[in-house]
Amino acid sequence: MPTKTSIQNIGQFLGQSVTLQGWLYNKRSSGKIVFLQLRDGTGTIQCVAVKAELPEEVFQICQSLKQEASLRVTGEVKEDERAQNGYELTVQSVELLHQSDDYPISLKEHGVDFLLDHRHLWIRTPRQRAILKIRSEVLQAMTLFFSENGFTRVDPPILTPTSCEGTSELFHTQYFDEDAYLTQSGQMYMEAAAMALGKVYSMGPTFRAEKSKTRRHLIEFWMIEPEMAFVDHDENMRIQEQFVSYIVQHVLKHCAIELKTVGRDISILQNVQPPFPRMTYDEAIKWLNDNNYEIAWGEDFGAPHETALAAQFDRPVFIERYPTAIKAFYMQPDPDRPEVALCADLLAPEGYGEIIGGSERIHDFALLEKRFEEHQLPKEDYDWYLDLRRYGSVVHSGFGIGLERTVAWICGLEHVREAAAFPRMLYRLKP
Structure with a gap:
């Protein structure tokens, strides 16, 4: 069974499969690859989902995820010099825990009063x-x-x-x-x-x-x-x-x-x-x-x-x-x-x-x-x-x-x- 860990400790498991639990901060897709920005409170990491390497239903879950959906991701830890913490996760499986529809704070500018209300x-x-x-x-x-x-x-x-x-x-x-x-x-x-x-x-x-x-x-x-x-x-x-x-x-x-x-x-x-x-x-x-x-x-x-x-x-x-x-x-x-x-x-x-x-x-x-x-x-x-x-x-x-x-x-x-x-x-x- 993959080890359950946090993003701040991810460097201890280089080359190993681990499970992270968190929320989707952002997502982008190039069609055959989906990049998931996962946060868990201790940090943020990019999780790379490659269509050719995953069952169809898993890749569809990755494509359907919305901002702030909660999820459980298992994957292999790899080095990435461009990442803030130096690592990324190659996705092996994804479990959607709860979808997040119409999240009010989108990734754009908002007024101060709106942000304070939320x-x-x-x-x-x-x-x-x-x-x-x-x-x-x-x-x-x-x-x-x-x-x-x-x-x-x-x-x-x-x-x-x-x-x-x-x-x-x-x-x-x-x-x-x-x-x-x-x-x-x-x-x-x-x-x-x-x-x-x-x-x-x-x-x-x-x-x-x-x-x-x-x-x-x-x-x-x-x-x-x-x-x-x-x-x-x-x-x-x-x-x-x-x-x-x-x-x-x-x-x-x-x-x-x-x-x-x-x-x-x-x-x-x-x-x-x-x-x-x-x-x-x-x-x-x-x-x-x-x-x-x-x-x-x-x-x-x-x-x-x-x-x-x-x-x-x-x-x-x-x-x-x-x-x-x-x-x-x-x-x-x-x-x-x-x-x-x-x-x-x-x-x-x-x-x-x-x-x-x-x-x-x-x-x-x-x-x-x-x-x-x-x-x-x-x-x-x-x-x-x-x-x-x-x-x-x-x-x-x-x-x-x-x-x-x-x-x-x-x-x-x-x-x-x-x-x-x-x-x-x-x-x-x-x-």
């Missing part, structure tokens, strides 16, 4: 499959980095009683007889976990009820949030650049075919090695004004500012020490200059903007209590968070990295929506 089918195409494979490998690389560097995974709740960032951009829900919100960050819970386990991280969905339609924003997205006890601002940035470099080099190693499929220039990614350049907020403001971007000290950067700043470098750049007034209440002020915070944003090159936001957290009880008063936050809702400063407080830092933005940058995508299997955007909750 996202459940769009993800079958080679480009979308490659992006999702890269996303998976990015998550794998993150997990490996944390495992190799002594981090423990802790999963924070998705339903929370308060806002982490102190904003109103939250999705409200009713939690029995009290108000609750979909989380916009697990950071505070990670800080608590860091006081128990030292170095921790979380991976999971977060939600921002921002009415934004830019190419960088999703309503639901994944955040990876490490928190580290006994780590200051400078060490926090060193860990971030090691982390991002590790991810990119992992993808280069494990996703060569997928990066080629999405058309990514990998020479740009090969430069992503530490150390990353650094600019202070002050230096960034001066550079922007010297280069005809009018912006006052104390204003936050917009997309054009971030793009211009990052364009100076061939790898991500840290912008650090932003004004305290425009950053979250929990960020530690610089002891030598309290009007700026010990924080940094990591900007990706090529116009992808901020992929990481991080800071040293306030560890002094009195200062954090003062911040609650300044931001008019209800102390009773955050009393447990203050406990972390009451009982054995230490210097600690953390950061959050957006998965979809990171994947979009690594893949060179025009819009972050392609980096999620089923993106949730303003006015789109389907499918």
Whole structure:
């Protein structure tokens, strides 16, 4: 009996008969030969059906197959230097499992709204499959980095009683007889976990009820949030650049075919090695004004500012020490200059903007209590968070990295929506 295998492992069976199971991506015929492009989720391979070598009924099945029909193909594995994976299959038998009539996404151009309405089918195409494979490998690389560097995974709740960032951009829900919100960050819970386990991280969905339609924003997205006890601002940035470099080099190693499929220039990614350049907020403001971007000290950067700043470098750049007034209440002020915070944003090159936001957290009880008063936050809702400063407080830092933005940058995508299997955007909750 032929061995059942997958396309990604086909090279192990050169000269042997194997059975593949998958779907027909495309078909072309020269009359006496039918070329079947078979995909199985692990890759794509050409299966060559020669009329003179097959029973008539088998060849007729090959001719009748329609796009996305499911089938089982048995054949001999042969080398093919022109093929993406270096192999093709000479067909010996074909079993039609299910015919696919009137498949809506034909091999032609379609509008974005049409493709998003049919996202459940769009993800079958080679480009979308490659992006999702890269996303998976990015998550794998993150997990490996944390495992190799002594981090423990802790999963924070998705339903929370308060806002982490102190904003109103939250999705409200009713939690029995009290108000609750979909989380916009697990950071505070990670800080608590860091006081128990030292170095921790979380991976999971977060939600921002921002009415934004830019190419960088999703309503639901994944955040990876490490928190580290006994780590200051400078060490926090060193860990971030090691982390991002590790991810990119992992993808280069494990996703060569997928990066080629999405058309990514990998020479740009090969430069992503530490150390990353650094600019202070002050230096960034001066550079922007010297280069005809009018912006006052104390204003936050917009997309054009971030793009211009990052364009100076061939790898991500840290912008650090932003004004305290425009950053979250929990960020530690610089002891030598309290009007700026010990924080940094990591900007990706090529116009992808901020992929990481991080800071040293306030560890002094009195200062954090003062911040609650300044931001008019209800102390009773955050009393447990203050406990972390009451009982054995230490210097600690953390950061959050957006998965979809990171994947979009690594893949060179025009819009972050392609980096999620089923993106949730303003006015789109389907499918």
